[in-house]
Amino acid sequence: MTVTVADIESAAERLEGIAVRTPLIYSSVLDDLAGGRVFLKPESLQVTGSFKIRGAYNLMSRLTPAKKSKGVVAWSSGNHAQGVAAAGSMLGIATKIVMPRDAPAAKIENTRRLGGEPVLYDRYTGSREDIARAIAAKQGSELVPSYDHPHIVAGQGTVGLELIDQCVERGIAPDQVLICCGGGGLSSGSAIAIKARSPGTAVHTVEPAGFDDTARSLLSGKRERNDPSARSICDALQTETPGELTFSYLQKLAGAGLVVSDDDVKAAMRFAFRHLKLVVEPGGAVALAAVLSGRITTKDRTTVVVLSGGNVDTQLFAVIQSENAA
Amino acid sequence: MTVTVADIESAAERLEGIAVRTPLIYSSVLDDLAGGRVFLKPESLQVTGSFKIRGAYNLMSRLTPAKKSKGVVAWSSGNHAQGVAAAGSMLGIATKIVMPRDAPAAKIENTRRLGGEPVLYDRYTGSREDIARAIAAKQGSELVPSYDHPHIVAGQGTVGLELIDQCVERGIAPDQVLICCGGGGLSSGSAIAIKARSPGTAVHTVEPAGFDDTARSLLSGKRERNDPSARSICDALQTETPGELTFSYLQKLAGAGLVVSDDDVKAAMRFAFRHLKLVVEPGGAVALAAVLSGRITTKDRTTVVVLSGGNVDTQLFAVIQSENAA
Numbered sequence: 001m002t003v004t005v006a007d008i009e010s011a012a013e014r015l016e017g018i019a020v021r022t023p024l025i026y027s028s029v030l031d032d033l034a035g036g037r038v039f040l041k042p043e044s045l046q047v048t049g050s051f052k053i054r055g056a057y058n059l060m061s062r063l064t065p066a067k068k069s070k071g072v073v074a075w076s077s078g079n080h081a082q083g084v085a086a087a088g089s090m091l092g093i094a095t096k097i098v099m100p101r102d103a104p105a106a107k108i109e110n111t112r113r114l115g116g117e118p119v120l121y122d123r124y125t126g127s128r129e130d131i132a133r134a135i136a137a138k139q140g141s142e143l144v145p146s147y148d149h150p151h152i153v154a155g156q157g158t159v160g161l162e163l164i165d166q167c168v169e170r171g172i173a174p175d176q177v178l179i180c181c182g183g184g185g186l187s188s189g190s191a192i193a194i195k196a197r198s199p200g201t202a203v204h205t206v207e208p209a210g211f212d213d214t215a216r217s218l219l220s221g222k223r224e225r226n227d228p229s230a231r232s233i234c235d236a237l238q239t240e241t242p243g244e245l246t247f248s249y250l251q252k253l254a255g256a257g258l259v260v261s262d263d264d265v266k267a268a269m270r271f272a273f274r275h276l277k278l279v280v281e282p283g284g285a286v287a288l289a290a291v292l293s294g295r296i297t298t299k300d301r302t303t304v305v306v307l308s309g310g311n312v313d314t315q316l317f318a319v320i321q322s323e324n325a326a
Numbered sequence: 327m328t329v330t331v332a333d334i335e336s337a338a339e340r341l342e343g344i345a346v347r348t349p350l351i352y353s354s355v356l357d358d359l360a361g362g363r364v365f366l367k368p369e370s371l372q373v374t375g376s377f378k379i380r381g382a383y384n385l386m387s388r389l390t391p392a393k394k395s396k397g398v399v400a401w402s403s404g405n406h407a408q409g410v411a412a413a414g415s416m417l418g419i420a421t422k423i424v425m426p427r428d429a430p431a432a433k434i435e436n437t438r439r440l441g442g443e444p445v446l447y448d449r450y451t452g453s454r455e456d457i458a459r460a461i462a463a464k465q466g467s468e469l470v471p472s473y474d475h476p477h478i479v480a481g482q483g484t485v486g487l488e489l490i491d492q493c494v495e496r497g498i499a500p501d502q503v504l505i506c507c508g509g510g511g512l513s514s515g516s517a518i519a520i521k522a523r524s525p526g527t528a529v530h531t532v533e534p535a536g537f538d539d540t541a542r543s544l545l546s547g548k549r550e551r552n553d554p555s556a557r558s559i560c561d562a563l564q565t566e567t568p569g570e571l572t573f574s575y576l577q578k579l580a581g582a583g584l585v586v587s588d589d590d591v592k593a594a595m596r597f598a599f600r601h602l603k604l605v606v607e608p609g610g611a612v613a614l615a616a617v618l619s620g621r622i623t624t625k626d627r628t629t630v631v632v633l634s635g636g637n638v639d640t641q642l643f644a645v646i647q648s649e650n651a652a
Contacts (some may be wrong), residue, residue: 023349025371028412029439044603045351086354106600113355273643274432277370277605277636310603317599318644 001245003150005196008157008189011058015158018090019054020046024166024304029275034291035299039172041163044280044310048114050236051159051186051308052076052083052146058155059144060087068093072144073136075099075128077235078107079283079309080146085116096141098132104235104281104313147183148243157189163304164197174201175301178258178287180308181205181214182237184246190306191253204296205250206258206286208234208265214242214250215257223247233262236283236309258296264289266320272307273321284309327571329476331522334483334515337384341484344416345380346372350492350630355601360617361625365498367489370606370636374440376562377485377512377634378409378472384481385470386413394419398470399462401425401454403561404433405609405635406472411442422461424454430561430607430639473509474569483515489630490523500527501627504584504613506634507531507540508563510572516632517579530622531576532584532612534560534591540568540576541583549573559588562609562635584622590615592646598633599647610635 024039031037043051060072071094074084081097088095095116099108100123111118121131136143145152160177167174177194179187184205191203205214210230217224225241232238242250260268265282268289272280280288287305291298350365357363369377386398397420400410407423414421421442425434426449437444447457462469471478486503493500503520505513510531517529531540536556543550551567558564568576586594591608594615598606606614613631617624 020351023371025346028373042603045349047354049601049603273605273640275375277368277375279599279603279605314599314647318648321640322644 001150003153003157003189003192003249005193007150007154008161008193011054011154012158012161014058014061015054015155018057019158021162022046024163027275034303036301036303038291038298039304040276040288040307041159041304042278042307043159044278044284044307048082048086048110049309049311050079050083050284051156052079053086054158055152055155055185056080056083056144057087057090059149059151060091060093062151063142067142070139070141071095072142073132073139074144074146075132076146077238078103079236079311081111081116081118082107082114082311084144085111085114089115096135098128100128104311104316106313107311110311147185148245150245152185153189153246155189156186157193159186159306160190161193163306164194167304172302173198174304176202176204176296177304177306178204178206178290178296179306180237180283180286181207181257182283183239183243184214184250185243186306186308187254188246188249192249195253202255203253204255204258206260206290208232208237208286209259209261211237211239212257212259213239214247215259217242217247218250218254218257221251233265234283234286236281237286258290260286260289260293260295264293266323268292269320278307279310279312279317280307281309281312327476329479329483329515329518329575331519333476333480334487334519337380337480338484338487340384340387341380341481344383345484347488348372350489353601360629362627362629364617364624365630366602366614366633367485367630368604368633369485370604370610370633374408374412375635375637376405376409376610377482378405379412380484381478381481381511382406382409382470383413383416385475385477386417386419388477389468393468396465396467397421398468399458399465400470400472401458402472403564404429405562405637407437407442407444408433408440408637410470411437411440415441424458426454430637430642432639433637436637473511474571476571478511479515479572481515482512483519485512485632486516487519489632490520493630498628499524500630502528502530502622503630503632504530504532504616504622505632506563506609506612507533507583508609509565509569510540510576511569512632512634513580514572514575518575521579528581529579530581530584532586532616534558534563534612535585535587537563537565538583538585539565540573541585543568543573544576544580544583547577559591560609560612562607563612584616586612586615586619586621590619592649594618595646604633605636605638605643606633607635607638
């Protein structure tokens, strides 16, 4: 299984008019804090509030008519669920999505609203993968994995393709791009595109503490696992171990993995609210958190930060915002 | 005093690299609710969190070196204050801004952070204009009015110029553009640009109830005043009467004025949070509120909505979000 920049360009063509070409934005406050130039790619403004529609649509639109008629099954803590549900509605494909019962209510509710059928399970006792496979087997349906599949990687990689093209359009040569990492679909696909277009640009994954499997795997050279007892505010980034396909690319293309704390993430969400006027979910804020908490040198450098999603419950958002109100 | 589309194009050139070319975004949820296509121009993502930098920089950058050295004085409930302060920092011009003591704390704090000097007064007893004029006279400083000046109108008009150009780039011919209206700088300037480029596109002002002076003035043909006892959640749109210059253009170019309630505005702010992932302030949400509350026909039409700003206190934002949480 390989993914090339040509596959990502093909995905980008397929996504035209389907996914939003999210803008590159900046903030003088952020530039001042970083001591360099920082550009943000807010995939929170994407259809379904995260980048996930890109991979889901890219895969699902390539299914045969026979496969499409059987529906698809996926498992997801929320953002992939919404991406799959929305792609299904656009393509006329029925979608069942196995979701943890404790996923943000907004994500479960939106999955339903977008035409998906959530199947709820207990995150700490059941296996979402087993449940999904059983449904798929019974129905003869295709599974839509959330990261470890070439069409998913190519679809998510259009984020990297777009951002590097947007930099070129503005005459910007980024020194580094920071991308949140759960299973690694977004970061590996983006790394393939970025490195193809701009080999001198470093790509770094960013993970929450406790779910730093990719950072440790990049150091050890093999796929490490997270402690099953780990907890994080970043519901979107709680994978057990890097994907096989995704890690094979990250290993070749990514620099050192960065790790941020939940407090760093909350501070980044407050910064995004106050100074960027953007609603960013915890998992979507880790790359910004890495800049604000100084986990990487930004002084005199040009850094691009992907804000991967904005699907956060009103209640949680209000609590985080008020924890350290000015 | 006249403002032409050439003046607005000149302002746009001057603002290159200073103001953000904010994107046109859309949301399938909003399209479904509206029964047509809706595009949003989020000036909340602009430098200083509102469109006001555009007019302030356009005017202040044209002052003579002698005038620049004397500093400038402005009065503002907040967004214009931040625009003037930021433009001053960029241009090396000292700025004093007369602000109501009850303006959102975030706006006063940000004005200071951006390098401006706030001069606080009581909104219901003092005259901000008198205070500002006295300071300006004493210092020999130029006043930077918040709307009724050709350079301000031309600067704010770059919002309209950009949005109509962005529509053309995408092959969109908008039927109508909805723009919030306080003194009318943004709406009149934008109307000049929009009507020059796309004469068939209707432009409508949107105001909060109690501050519907422009809507009434457009009906009566003369500049009406608001009841001084009126109150609204939209702190950015509380002007007494339309500007002389701005109204002269709105009278020629704008359709009927739309009016929304504070409840409509709160619902729009919740919608922006949940479905657009954008932080929008009350005054910045009135045009979206007009769409969501059905104050204008959007079915089978293409509508562009300007979200003019995102400067809202954390506390107020949290209260509004939780008032009708799902």
